[in-house]
Structures are given as structure tokens and as C-alpha cells.
Amino acid sequence: MSQATLTRRGFLKSSAAMGAVAALGISAADSLTAVDPAHADEAGEVKIIKTSCRACIASCAVLAHVRDGRVVKIEGNPESPMSQGGVCAKGLAGIQALYHPNRNKYPMRRVGERGTNQWERISWADALTEVATKINEVSDKYGSEAISVSTGGGGNPHFSNVKRFGEAINTPNVWEPGCSQCYLPRMGASLLAYGAGKPNNLSFSDSNGWDYYYTDSPVTSLVLWGTDPSNSSVATGGRALAELRNRPEGLRTVVIDPRYTLDAAKAEVWLPIRPGTDAALLLTWTRWILENEKYDEEFCRTWTNMPYLINPETRLTLKATEAGLPGTDEDYVIWDPASNAPVVVTYPFNEGVAAPLFGTFEVNGMQCPTGGQLLKESCEEWTLEKGAEICWLDAGQIERALEIYTDPNGQSGIMQGVCIDQYVQSQQCALGALNLEFLMGNVEKPGTMLQKFAPAPCKDQLGNTPRLLSKEKVMKRCGTIEHKGILCWDMAHIPSVFKAMKDGDPYQIHMWIERSGNKHVVLGNSSCLDEIVPKLDYVVQCFMYPTAFSVLCADLLLPTTEWLETNLTIPQLNTIVMRQAVTHLFETVEEGIIWTQIVQKCAELGNEHCPKAFDEAACMTTPFYKNEYEKQKQHLNKLEMSWEDACEQGVIQWATPEEYRTYQTYLAEDPENPGKPKGFGTPSKKLEVYCESNIILGRTGAPWSQCAEEAPLVLPPASADYEPLCYYQEPAESPLTDTEYPLVLTEGRLPMYHHGTLRNIPYLREIYPVPEMWIHPADAEKYGIADGQWVNIESRRGKTHGMAHVTTAIAKGVVYQERFWAPELLDSDDPAQAYKVMNINVLTKNDPPYNPEYGTYTLRGFQVKVSPSDDEILDSVWVRPEQFQPWMPAPSDATEDVFDYGA
Ligand code: SF4
Structure with missing residues (x-):
């Protein structure tokens, strides 16, 4: 097989053989160009170890x-209820990631x-x-x-270990980009x-x-x-769909996305929405559903x-005491049309009272709307025509999508x-959807998105925060006084942390301990x-590979394990999937152990706060595990199995699918209130369409x-109330007013990479070597851009730069880039180019406005301009397969673990 003809299919079929070739001492250069079947056949006995991939969240x-x-070789395990034997290119790349020649192998000091x-x-x-x-x-x-x-x-x-680490060393300034920008808002x-x-x-997907x-879901x-x-x-998720x-009976789908994605290609209706206008479309849908009485x-x-009445003075639900009714300040009030008077809610509902969902009623001298009335008013202006105009869509297509979603003969759901x-x-x-x-x-019916299926009997990976x-x-x-939503995960607001680092406002941050790949890519x-970074005295980075962040910012690099070197348990539907270390290379250490070791060392050197992290009483929940053995015990705490037995099994079924799929849990009897249903986990036990909890x-x-x-x-309160209902706010940079930067940018994921990782995997880069910038033919013509051309x-x-992909698969006026x-530019004269040359996040916005609740900044839906590029730096970018030879798997023997993991 020649370099030029090494294909994606060849990679997927031969990745296993590549590992063997390298093990036999054939050079990395040879292994990119040829697989020697004779040598591959000579190898010894194969042992199969059950584990689980961690190249992405799945x-x-x-x-x-x-x-x-x-x-x-890596192959899918058919026992997995979610992937059912499937494995993707990222997972197959695990071997190249593990044996990558450019791993962080030992602790390194700058x-x-x-x-x-x-x-x-x-x-x-x-x-x-x-x-x-x-x-x-x-600290001192x-x-x-x-x-x-x-x-x-x-x-x-x-x-959760990083949160614990922050608490253990007594700092509140722990953060992670996803807290404001991914998942937590939803x-x-x-x-x-x-x-x-x-x-x-x-x-x-998450x-x-x-x-x-x-497949029997209705x-x-x-x-x-x-x-x-x-x-x-x-x-x-893709396999399940x-x-x-x-x-x-098939599955009808509506896809709302500015790009014609793989799922859009299979959809009955594709709505190529203008990025940044989703709230406008949600309000349009809400109005249509109310107006056409499609709701349940x-x-x-x-x-x-x-139906709950809202106090116009407090903006919260009206309580019995405020209405002058017998009851407490925890009792809710509805309107009784029969008596034409307010009545106190008798949980779960007042038999025989058809409380109106809409309307405004006079109570104790106040004009009190219902929660439903405020919802109706919030979307009043959002006709199909207005929604279409703001979102750059066709009103008829919006209505077609709504007819599918509200079809009375079907069961639908929204995935966000x-x-x-x-x-912003x-x-x-999230509230609108x-x-x-x-x-x-x-809600909790067969076939709906919102479910509370039976919880897995193993450790919750995101929970168990000690309160230290x-x-x-x-x-x-x-x-976090202004953006209190991030307190859900006890995190700080990134732009505010950066202000403290840069300007010393409200105080100077001096040290940064970072665990991830490359903050230059994701922030x-x-x-x-x-x-x-020049304002910081000391920066530590823990990761598997050196990145632009390592070169430009770090003073100390700590090498962490790849997933094939790591132990963990993962709840997956009605099973627990085990991850077990298949091998161990160099002096890499699993990061949970690194956090523990640092805290122990701080304590040894006299830090008085750190010992609390190992004290169950002080933590109020589970304390830090001291070593790998304790971690394994914690993870299996409810399974009553040894770690070895669990690993042997690989996929442990703790319930049948029937036992696992528990519907309508809110109707189950409340053990604390016999005879009454449990309801939902809100203060009122009702779903908060009018989300007063957001105000609180x-x-x-x-x-x-x-x-x-x-x-x-x-x-103390934020500077303004958080709103209880969805509303629309035009993006701060808008194509409606911006003439200098006329195009809206959106970004997205690719199936061969996960977040900032895996760009150093030669075969993945062969499949997708440089980022494509998708642009509509009409826009390409306007700005003089040809397909396949480098653009600014x-x-x-x-x-930054991308390679033009001129296509009608992107809405007009919008450009997309991953x-x-x-x-490969890390060793160049200007290593900053390693993150600047093709990284969309040098364009994104981290200044206000922010989302009030989470402080979310703007990674999509802002304005850019494009032009053809002949910048010289682009000549240094690796594009051809042979350029990736230096990254081919290197021979390396398994090593002993660095620390004594106990027994
Ligand atoms: S990368 Fe994700 S989807 Fe692919 S095999 Fe690994 S866990 Fe599964």
C-alpha cells in the first residue's frame, strides 16, 4: 500500500495490524507505508480484555x-446495551493515542x-x-x-475529583468550560x-x-x-436513531440546524435556522401550540x-397568606371559576375545580395572572411570519414541523x-424547549425524552462534592453572585477568573493548575x-500530550494516563460497563490519583486545610480516595462484587430492561406523604412552566x-431578576445591523475528533486533515472564494483560517467551521501559531453580554468576514498522509505503576 493510497477504509481495517507491526520493531516510517502480513502472523497468543472506550463521553x-x-486491536463489545458492538473511528484510534510517540511520559519542568x-x-x-x-x-x-x-x-x-481538589486546597476558583458553555445550562x-x-x-447524546x-419505544x-x-x-445515539x-413504522424527524447534517439529510423537515435565534423559534412554536390548542x-x-396565580408584586406564585385565604405562606392559590374566587391548592389538585390556565384575576386588591397567562403573553408577538423573518426560515416549513411534533396520533420529543x-x-x-x-x-410516558429510569447502583461521576x-x-x-447557575456544579465564572488573573480584580490570582488538553482551543x-499568563507566577498542566498550552503557559507538566491505562465504572442504561487498565506506559498516572497525591503532599508540608479532604465527617459525603484500591471500592460500593469479578464480566446487568424502564415516577406514592403521589422534584411538586425557581x-x-x-x-441578589420564561434577545453582533462583518458564524463537532483531542492521531488527520469552512455558493461568489481554497x-x-467547502448544505449568510x-507547529519559531492558525476560538467572544444565569459567552452566532488567503504559515500545515509519519505509534513496553496503589 503506498502512502498516496492509504485510505480511511485501510486504516479502519488495519489499525490492529499497525500495533503489531510497531511491536515487532518495524519503524514508524515503514508502518505508515506498509503492513507486513508475514510479521503480523508470527505474533504470539492474543488475550482479550473487556474494557470501555473514553475517546468521547459515550x-x-x-x-x-x-x-x-x-x-x-480494538473492537466493539456486543454486550453493551448502547453501542451494541459498535465502535467509531475515535475509539479505534485508541491504539495510536496510547502508543503516540509524543506523549507526556514523565513529569517535566520548564x-x-x-x-x-x-x-x-x-x-x-x-x-x-x-x-x-x-x-x-x-495560600499563605x-x-x-x-x-x-x-x-x-x-x-x-x-x-468531580477536580471539584474535590479545589475544596481540598481551599479555593473556590475551580472552573470548566462546559459549566457555562456546554450541558449545564440545559x-x-x-x-x-x-x-x-x-x-x-x-x-x-449526553x-x-x-x-x-x-426499538419497542412508541x-x-x-x-x-x-x-x-x-x-x-x-x-x-446515532446507532439508536x-x-x-x-x-x-419508521421515525419522522424534524432537524433544526443551519447545516444540512447527516440527520438533516434523513429528516422530513429541515429548518436551517439563523444561528443565535433559537429562542425566537421556540417562542413561535409556543404561540402556535397555544393558539391552535394543541397542548394537553x-x-x-x-x-x-x-393554573397557579402569580403575585404581581413579588413575581412569585401567590401564597394563601398573600391572598388573604386560610393557609400558610407555602400554600399555592388557583382560581375557582365555579365560585369565581381564589382557592388554596389541595395537593395534588382540587377535585372538581377546573382552574383556568389563562387569565388575570383580582385577588386581595392585586391583578394576579396565572402562570399560563404569563406564558401566553411572553409569546404573543411571535407569529409564524415573525418567527420566519427573524430566524431566516419559511413560515410554511415551520408549520409543517409543528404538525409533525404535535401529531395527535403520534408520540414525539425534543432533543436539544x-x-x-x-x-447568551x-x-x-432550555426553558423554552x-x-x-x-x-x-x-413527560415520563413511553416514547418521551424526559424520563427518570431507575438509577444505577454505582458511583455518580459528577456528584459527591465535599463541602469544605x-x-x-x-x-x-x-x-457567581451575578451568575448563580454555575453554583449547581460549584464552579467559578471563566471571564471573571480571567479578570482576576489579568487585572487583579477583585484580587490577584497567582497560580493555575490545569487538567485538560488545550485551553487555547476550547475557550x-x-x-x-x-x-x-504572564501575570501568573506558576502554571501546572496535567495531560496525555504536550499542546500549545503546555508550550506557551506551563511551568510543570504532569503525565496522565490514556483510557487504555485507566480503571473506572460507567453506568449505561440497565448495566454498568467496566473500564479496566489494559496496559500502563511510562510514568503516566491516572489523574484522580494525581489530585490525591498533591493534597497529601500539601498536608505533609503543613497545609492545615488539606487533611479534611480525607475525613468523612468534614466532607459530609464521600472523602477523597487515597489510592487506586480505595477508588475501585468506592466505585463498586453498591454492587457487592470484587473489582476483579466485575472486570471479568465487563458489562454487568443490574436490572432487566423492564425493571429499568420506570415510567411516570411522579405518580408513585410519596413515602413521606402516604396516599399522595410523589410529584416532581420542584418545591410545588409541579412542573414549573412559569419557572419561579429561576427567579429565586x-x-x-x-x-x-x-x-x-x-x-x-x-x-446577595444578582443585579437583575433572572426571568422565569423564555424571551428573545437579538445577538450583540447581528447580521441585521453589521455591515463590516456580514456573515454569521456557527461551529460544530466532527465524528473523528472529540472536543480539543485527537488531532494528533495520524489516521484521523488523514481522514480530515484541516478544518473546512462551509459557505453557501452565493456567498462564496460574492467574496471571491473557490471550493478547496484556503480562506481567512x-x-x-x-x-484564523479554514479550507473553503462551498456547499448548499449551509444556510445563506452563515459560515461554519469546526x-x-x-x-505540528509546536516546534516552530512562533509556537503561538499552533493554536492560532486554524482555531475558530481566536474569533469567538468572551466579553459581555453574558447569559444572566450561567454567564455563558458567545461561541456561536457572532459576525465574521471571509476572504481568500495566501498566508505563508499555511504552507507549514500538515495535509498529506506522509507528513504525519512522526506521529505513528512507537514501540514502548508496559511499565510498573508509579505509586503504590494499596491492596
Ligand atoms: S469515541 Fe465515543 S462513540 Fe466512539 S467508540 Fe469511543 S466511546 Fe464509543
């Missing part, structure tokens, strides 16, 4: 084939200036002592809040409006819609709102707060993707790091603010 169960101690990429190898003992000494010094001199800790998302299994809105208890939101993994149609599972979660479509009136009356989390209206869009589902009664921070420290968390307006969050921080002394901790893309914050990095 955690597909896989079988790792190991020959002579080396992983030579010896030259930042940016010069000069390092010396040091021991783990020295590395830990150095980090712990710095933590203790900064400036206060522990002067240390910032960050991590990466994408379902990062160590997310989840937070659900927690407030639908109520506590997981899973509970409209995110299919956390819910489990009913759709069963779902007949789905609305894919800014989500493309066939592209972003190929082996799981394909099977639903393949049933005799009985469900709305019984199980939502639509990450796109709505990536601009994140919370509003939830309200559509509530109106239609699409004092009130004083919590009050110092950057940006909005990431060039701002150029000004921020902004005013007090409840239900998420907490500290060591108080839970809930009452915080510029915003008010910077300039976020990217160019690690």
Missing part, C-alpha cells in the same frame, strides 16, 4: 486484544522561557513537592483563592423546572432519552434541535403550575444539542491568554449555594 464497551503485552519548549525530566517525588510547596506558599501569602484550578469536559470522568434549567433527580433533561435505545417522531447524533455520537428509523390541557392543569448552550440565551432556550414538552405532556469551603471562601468565588477569544436562584442562590457552615447559603476568517477579535488546533 464510553462504548470494547474488547482490547493484547498480544505480547501490546494492544493490537527550563527555558515560557514559549521556548525546553524541559527537563524530574521525578514524581520532586514534582509533587514542587506543586505542593507552591500551593502552600501562595495571598490566600488560597489566589489559586485557580480548571479541567476539561466532554463527560470527563474526573470532573441541565440546570431542567433541575429548576422539572425538578431534582437524574437523568432529567433534553440532551440525548444524558437522557434512554427510551430511544429500545416514539413516532423526534425534533433534533441543534443536535446531530449520527455525526457526534455515531456508535450510540438509525434503528428507530429502520423499524417498519388536563396534564397542564394537573401537573404544571400553569450543545448549540443552545453556546451563546442558553438558559432561555422544556415548556414545549410540558405543554404537550411529553467556608462561607468566606464561597463569597470570593469569581463571578472563547482564547488569544486573551497571551495577556493573562437569582435572588438567593437557592437551591445550589452551599458552604461548610450553611446549606443553602443565602447569597476574521472577527473583531482575531483572524474548532481546531495545529500541534
Whole structure:
């Protein structure tokens, strides 16, 4: 096979053989150009180890084939209920990731200036002592809040460990981009409006819609709102959707996306919406459903707060005491049309009272609207015509989509993707979509998105936050008095942390401990790091590979394990899927252990706060595990199995599908209130169409603010009330007014990469070597751009590049590009180009306006201009397969673990 003819198919078929070739000592250069079947056949016995992939959040169960101690093949494990034996290109790339020649192999200390990429190898003992000494010094001199800790998302299994680490070293300034920009706005809105208890939101690829993994689900149609599972979660959500479509009854879909995606190609209606206008379309849908009386009136009356009266002075639900009725200040009030008077709600509902959903009624001298009335008023102006005009859509097509969604003979649901989390209206869009589902009664019925299936008997990867921070420290968390939604995950607001780092406002942050790949790729307006990092005394990065962030910012690099070297448990429908270390290379350490070791070392060196992290009473929940053995015990705490037995089994079925699929849990009897249904997890036990919990969050921080002394901790109010209903706000940079930057930019995912990772995998880069910039033919002609040509893309914050893909698969006036990095430029004279040359996040916006609740900034739906490019730097970008030879798998033997993991 020649270099030129090495194809994607060849990669997928031969990746296993490649591992074997490298193990046999054939050079990396040879292995890119030829597979020697004779040598491959000579190898020894193959052992198959059950584990699970972690190249993306889906955690597909896989079988790792190991020959002579080396992983030579990965294939899907058919026992997995979600992937059912499927595995995608990212998963197959696990071998190239594991044996990548450019891994972080040992702790490394910077010896030259930042940016010069000069390092010396040091021991783990020295590395830990150095980090712990710095933590203790900064804490003593400036206060522990002067240390910032960050991590990466994408379902990062160590997310909770990073939060714990922050609490252990006594800093409130822990953050992760996903808290404001991905997932949390959708989840937070659900927690407030639908109520506590997981899973509970409209995110299919990330956390819910489990009913759709069963082909007997009665779902007949789905609305894919800014989500493309066939592209972003190929082996799981995409596979499940394909099977639903393949049933005799099929599956009708509506896709709302500016791009003609894989799922759009299979949809009955494609709505190529203008990026940044989703809230306008949600309001248009709401008005149409109300006007055409398509909603489930009985469900709305019984199980939502639509009939509840609202106090116009407090903006909260009217209580009996305020209405002058007998009852308490916790009793809700509805209007009784028979007596033409207000009455106190008798939970769950007042028999024989047909409380109106709409209308305004005089109570105790106040004009009190119902929650439903306020919903109706919020969407009054949003006719089909107005929605079409603002969203750049066709009114007839919007109506066609609505007819599919509201078909009385079918069961539908809305899946919301990450796109709505990536601009200022994140919370509003999540509340708007939830309200559509509530109106239609699409809640916990067979075939709906919103379900609370039986919880898995194993550790919750995102929970168990110890409460070790004092009130004083919590009050110092950057940006969370204004943006209290992020307190749901006890995180700080990124632009506020950066302000503290750069300007010392409200205090100077001196140290940054970062665990993820490349913050230059994922953060909005990431060039701002150029000004921020010189203000920091000390920066630590933990990751598997050096990145632009390592070269430009880090003082110390700590090497972490790849997924084939890691142990974990993953709940997956009615099973638990095991991840077990298949091998171990160099001095890499699983990051959970790194956090623990640092905290232990800080304590050893005299830090008085750190010992609390290992004290069950102080943590109030599970303390930090001290070693790998304790971690395994914690993860299997409810399974009553040994780690070895669980690994042997690989996929553990803890319930039958029938036991797992528990519908209408809100109707089950409430053990604390015999004879009454449990209801939903909101204060009223009703679905909050009028989301007063959002107002309360902004005013007090409840239900998420907490500290060591108080839970809930009452915080000062935000500068303005958070709104209880969806509303529309035109993007700050808008094509309606911008003549200098005339095109709207949107971004998205690719099936061969996950977040900022995997761009260093040679075969994945062969499939997709450089980022495409999609542009409509009419726009391409206007700006003189030809298909396949390099282009400049510029915003008010910077300039980057992409390769033009001229296509009608993108709405006119819109351009799309995937976020990217160019690690092959790390050793160039200007390593900053490694993140600037093809990275859309040097264009994105991290300045106000922000989403009020989560502080979300603008990663999509802002203005750019494009032009043909002949910039010289583009000649250095690797495009041809042979250029990726330096990254081919290298021979490397398994090594002992670095630390004693206990027994
Ligand atoms: S979808 Fe692909 S990358 Fe994600 S877990 Fe499954 S095999 Fe791995």
C-alpha cells in the first residue's frame, strides 16, 4: 500500500495490524507505508480484555486484544446495551493515542522561557513537592483563592475529583468550560423546572432519552434541535436513531440546524435556522401550540403550575397568606371559576375545580395572572411570519414541523444539542424547549425524552462534592453572585477568573493548575491568554500530550494516563460497563490519583486545610480516595462484587430492561406523604412552566449555594431578576445591523475528533486533515472564494483560517467551521501559531453580554468576514498522509505503576 493510497477504509481495517507491526520493531516510517502480513502472523497468543472506550463521553464497551503485552486491536463489545458492538473511528484510534510517540511520559519542568519548549525530566517525588510547596506558599501569602484550578469536559470522568481538589486546597476558583458553555445550562434549567433527580433533561447524546435505545419505544417522531447524533455520537445515539428509523413504522424527524447534517439529510423537515435565534423559534412554536390548542390541557392543569396565580408584586406564585385565604405562606392559590374566587391548592389538585390556565384575576386588591397567562403573553408577538423573518426560515416549513411534533396520533420529543448552550440565551432556550414538552405532556410516558429510569447502583461521576469551603471562601468565588447557575456544579465564572488573573480584580490570582488538553482551543477569544499568563507566577498542566498550552503557559507538566491505562465504572442504561487498565506506559498516572497525591503532599508540608479532604465527617459525603484500591471500592460500593469479578464480566446487568424502564415516577406514592403521589422534584411538586425557581436562584442562590457552615447559603441578589420564561434577545453582533462583518458564524463537532483531542492521531488527520469552512455558493461568489481554497476568517477579535467547502448544505449568510488546533507547529519559531492558525476560538467572544444565569459567552452566532488567503504559515500545515509519519505509534513496553496503589 503506498502512502498516496492509504485510505480511511485501510486504516479502519488495519489499525490492529499497525500495533503489531510497531511491536515487532518495524519503524514508524515503514508502518505508515506498509503492513507486513508475514510479521503480523508470527505474533504470539492474543488475550482479550473487556474494557470501555473514553475517546468521547459515550464510553462504548470494547474488547482490547493484547498480544505480547501490546494492544493490537480494538473492537466493539456486543454486550453493551448502547453501542451494541459498535465502535467509531475515535475509539479505534485508541491504539495510536496510547502508543503516540509524543506523549507526556514523565513529569517535566520548564527550563527555558515560557514559549521556548525546553524541559527537563524530574521525578514524581520532586514534582509533587514542587506543586505542593507552591500551593502552600501562595495560600499563605495571598490566600488560597489566589489559586485557580480548571479541567476539561466532554463527560470527563474526573470532573468531580477536580471539584474535590479545589475544596481540598481551599479555593473556590475551580472552573470548566462546559459549566457555562456546554450541558449545564440545559441541565440546570431542567433541575429548576422539572425538578431534582437524574437523568432529567433534553440532551440525548449526553444524558437522557434512554427510551430511544429500545426499538419497542412508541416514539413516532423526534425534533433534533441543534443536535446531530449520527455525526457526534455515531456508535450510540446515532446507532439508536438509525434503528428507530429502520423499524417498519419508521421515525419522522424534524432537524433544526443551519447545516444540512447527516440527520438533516434523513429528516422530513429541515429548518436551517439563523444561528443565535433559537429562542425566537421556540417562542413561535409556543404561540402556535397555544393558539391552535394543541397542548394537553388536563396534564397542564394537573401537573404544571400553569393554573397557579402569580403575585404581581413579588413575581412569585401567590401564597394563601398573600391572598388573604386560610393557609400558610407555602400554600399555592388557583382560581375557582365555579365560585369565581381564589382557592388554596389541595395537593395534588382540587377535585372538581377546573382552574383556568389563562387569565388575570383580582385577588386581595392585586391583578394576579396565572402562570399560563404569563406564558401566553411572553409569546404573543411571535407569529409564524415573525418567527420566519427573524430566524431566516419559511413560515410554511415551520408549520409543517409543528404538525409533525404535535401529531395527535403520534408520540414525539425534543432533543436539544450543545448549540443552545453556546451563546447568551442558553438558559432561555432550555426553558423554552422544556415548556414545549410540558405543554404537550411529553413527560415520563413511553416514547418521551424526559424520563427518570431507575438509577444505577454505582458511583455518580459528577456528584459527591465535599463541602469544605467556608462561607468566606464561597463569597470570593469569581463571578457567581451575578451568575448563580454555575453554583449547581460549584464552579467559578471563566471571564471573571480571567479578570482576576489579568487585572487583579477583585484580587490577584497567582497560580493555575490545569487538567485538560488545550485551553487555547476550547475557550472563547482564547488569544486573551497571551495577556493573562504572564501575570501568573506558576502554571501546572496535567495531560496525555504536550499542546500549545503546555508550550506557551506551563511551568510543570504532569503525565496522565490514556483510557487504555485507566480503571473506572460507567453506568449505561440497565448495566454498568467496566473500564479496566489494559496496559500502563511510562510514568503516566491516572489523574484522580494525581489530585490525591498533591493534597497529601500539601498536608505533609503543613497545609492545615488539606487533611479534611480525607475525613468523612468534614466532607459530609464521600472523602477523597487515597489510592487506586480505595477508588475501585468506592466505585463498586453498591454492587457487592470484587473489582476483579466485575472486570471479568465487563458489562454487568443490574436490572432487566423492564425493571429499568420506570415510567411516570411522579405518580408513585410519596413515602413521606402516604396516599399522595410523589410529584416532581420542584418545591410545588409541579412542573414549573412559569419557572419561579429561576427567579429565586437569582435572588438567593437557592437551591445550589452551599458552604461548610450553611446549606443553602443565602447569597446577595444578582443585579437583575433572572426571568422565569423564555424571551428573545437579538445577538450583540447581528447580521441585521453589521455591515463590516456580514456573515454569521456557527461551529460544530466532527465524528473523528472529540472536543480539543485527537488531532494528533495520524489516521484521523488523514481522514480530515484541516478544518473546512462551509459557505453557501452565493456567498462564496460574492467574496471571491473557490471550493478547496484556503480562506481567512476574521472577527473583531482575531483572524484564523479554514479550507473553503462551498456547499448548499449551509444556510445563506452563515459560515461554519469546526474548532481546531495545529500541534505540528509546536516546534516552530512562533509556537503561538499552533493554536492560532486554524482555531475558530481566536474569533469567538468572551466579553459581555453574558447569559444572566450561567454567564455563558458567545461561541456561536457572532459576525465574521471571509476572504481568500495566501498566508505563508499555511504552507507549514500538515495535509498529506506522509507528513504525519512522526506521529505513528512507537514501540514502548508496559511499565510498573508509579505509586503504590494499596491492596
Ligand atoms: S462513540 Fe466512539 S469515541 Fe465515543 S466511546 Fe464509543 S467508540 Fe469511543
